[in-house]
Amino acid sequence: MSNTTSSETIPASPTSTGDHEREPAADRAYRHVKTGLLDGSYPDGHLLSEGEIAQTLRMSRTPVREAFLRLQSEGFLRLYPKRGALVVPITPAEAHSLMEARLTLESFAIDKLAALGRQRLAAIGRELLEHPACHPGELSDAETHEADRAFHARLVAAADNPVVTDLYSALRDRQLRITATARTHESSRRAAVTEQHNGLATALRDGDAALAKHRLREHLAHTMRAIGISEHLPHLDT
């Protein structure tokens, strides 16, 4: 048996190039269900079945099953053997936990950048000040959200820790579902959020890690208030 095919030539592209030339069925299923989850088509506690989705998308259950597994690992679904896929109910407690986790990881990024040197903080601060999320403009709701996501993702990525970056992006997806569910009129918050982003980026540019973390915490607390959950967040520095 020729099983031990070790140390081959390194495969080229793990992530698809983004081209959607005949997208795999599993990916379509994944996107379809996730979209439904995010826009509220599948409410909390809803029980999905593989066959149901498969029929809708005109494909077999196999790729749908794969999509379900992915969504379970991301915390969106909970699979019950022989029963179905439960849309994980969003409790205020979970939303709170998510926010705490975000605060933790973003604070880590700031701390690490600070440990790497004030100039690193300043560099990312300057970069973020140029970011769309720091400038009011006529953006659609979706664009605004995407800008916000990119802003925070950029900060975390700057810490140059791929493990943390991955964890963080998974959290953001979950939070997206929460904010989408608790439909708050984004537009009214928008000005405040832009201002907060500016404040955070400015603190970074000035090399003030403590202030940056403080403003980050305020920013997240503001979001929590907007979606109506207890805005208390622990202080992460002694």
Place this chain on the structure above:
Amino acid sequence: MSNTTSSETIPASPTSTGDHEREPAADRAYRHVKTGLLDGSYPDGHLLSEGEIAQTLRMSRTPVREAFLRLQSEGFLRLYPKRGALVVPITPAEAHSLMEARLTLESFAIDKLAALGRQRLAAIGRELLEHPACHPGELSDAETHEADRAFHARLVAAADNPVVTDLYSALRDRQLRITATARTHESSRRAAVTEQHNGLATALRDGDAALAKHRLREHLAHTMRAIGISEHLPHLDT
């Protein structure tokens, strides 16, 4: 169509009761591959195929595929379309990232407990002082490792944030693979590790969060040194 079966009776047990009465094939496949990954049977860069594993375990590719998907989501494998499953190579950089992430999450736990009140810190400190990981004893390597894992997991769980607890447990599994790969004679470290656990628990019991975080950082740095990676970890408090 009777699709909208919302708000059903809440399903009972998501996690199997632990009984292994005819364990599902997918679980067997998962355990088999993960074991092979952890004990080094599948070295870095090895290319696994579904069929290979399926043949070994005398089952079809379907459950093996499911196991591969799970392992990919946990960061052990990287699936290449039509090519195979690559055993993710462990680079020193990744080991470092993992440790930073662990430090971040465990430090969060300490901070949150401190924010919840000194007595909460003390309570978990007292509990951890009783833990096997704090007492030298005649334990096998596996038992020692399990105790260590449980010790840290308990600390994180005490912060009462399920999201963080989940993230942390995933990280621990990945670290297990690293320490298993870089076979260091655990036994020689054991006394020192036990001492470090004691020191950490004692600091917690005394309500000294800053000292606890310091000792945690030292503890993790010690581990990093033992497996031969750069032991530099950022200070997470300003």
Place this chain on the structure above:
DNA sequence: TGTATCTAAGATGCATACAAGTTTGGAGGT
């Protein structure tokens, strides 16, 4: 009415078959 039981419907778990992409190695020309 209330309750135990049985049955049918619907769900997943897994095996199997086939389609399609990728790699590899050699035949054949230069």
Place this chain on the structure above:
DNA sequence: ACCTCCAAACTTGTATGCATCTTAGATACA
């Protein structure tokens, strides 16, 4: 010796069928 091309042997992607488990609801009975 060195390309070029092609075919066979891999791989995964997906569809389909059947076994099994779960559960809701009808039915029979007290």
